[in-house]
Amino acid sequence: MGKGEYEKEYSFQTISLFIPEPPQGSYLCPRRNGYFAHPDEKVCNIFYNCIEGDSTEIICPTGLHFDEYTGTCVWPESAGRIGCGEPEGMTLKDGFTCPKEQKASSSGQSVAHPVYAHPTDCQKFYVCLNGVTPREQGCQVGEVYNEESQKCDAPENVPGCENWFADDPAAAPQAAKKPGKKIRRRRSIAN
Numbered sequence: 704m705g706k707g708e709y710e711k712e713y714s715f716q717t718i719s720l721f722i723p724e725p726p727q728g729s730y731l732c733p734r735r736n737g738y739f740a741h742p743d744e745k746v747c748n749i750f751y752n753c754i755e756g757d758s759t760e761i762i763c764p765t766g767l768h769f770d771e772y773t774g775t776c777v778w779p780e781s782a783g784r785i786g787c788g789e790p791e792g793m794t795l796k797d798g799f800t801c802p803k804e805q806k807a808s809s810s811g812q813s814v815a816h817p818v819y820a821h822p823t824d825c826q827k828f829y830v831c832l833n834g835v836t837p838r839e840q841g842c843q844v845g846e847v848y849n850e851e852s853q854k855c856d857a858p859e860n861v862p863g864c865e866n867w868f869a870d871d872p873a874a875a876p877q878a879a880k881k882p883g884k885k886i887r888r889r890r891s892i893a894n
Contacts, residue, residue: 738771750769
């Protein structure tokens with residue numbers, strides 16, 4: 704007998720079945736185990752990890768939304784959730800919000816915490832944490848924010864801010880004591 708006479712070829716097909724657990728009946732845990740979105744559809748950055756019906760609230764990092772499909776926090780565009788409200792704290796009292804487009808460094812790398820000059824106050828600037836959460840910051844007395852170097856600097860080194868402390872000679876002993884108005888002309892930030 705030849706080698707092929709005793710061998711038969713069999714093919715198997717694997718069938719996967721998903722059998723859902725019976726509902727838990729809890730407000731936060733529709734099932735006993737798993738990751739579940741916040742019950743309020745407008746709250747997209749909070750979800751619940753349910754283990755044996757006990758829920759633990761988890762808050763996504765700033766700017767991310769919970770994705771029910773992957774069970775993780777992702778960028779809002781990836782989550783595809785509709786009706787999410789803008790989280791509190793994303794707009795400052797003066798109306799500043801971080802621009803949607805990412806800022807790139809001189810080497811073309813995405814900047815993790817981009818910095819933007821305040822449009823009317825030479826001493827102030829904004830830092831966008833993770834590119835989405837704005838924080839107003841300021842330079843020490845006698846210095847102004849230099850958009851070019853991304854650091855606080857002497858007023859005479861920042862075009863449009865040379866006379867920022869002209870009305871307060873004690874504030875800028877090194878600054879030129881020229882009379883002048885506090886006029887700031889900076890490019891606007893497009894949102």
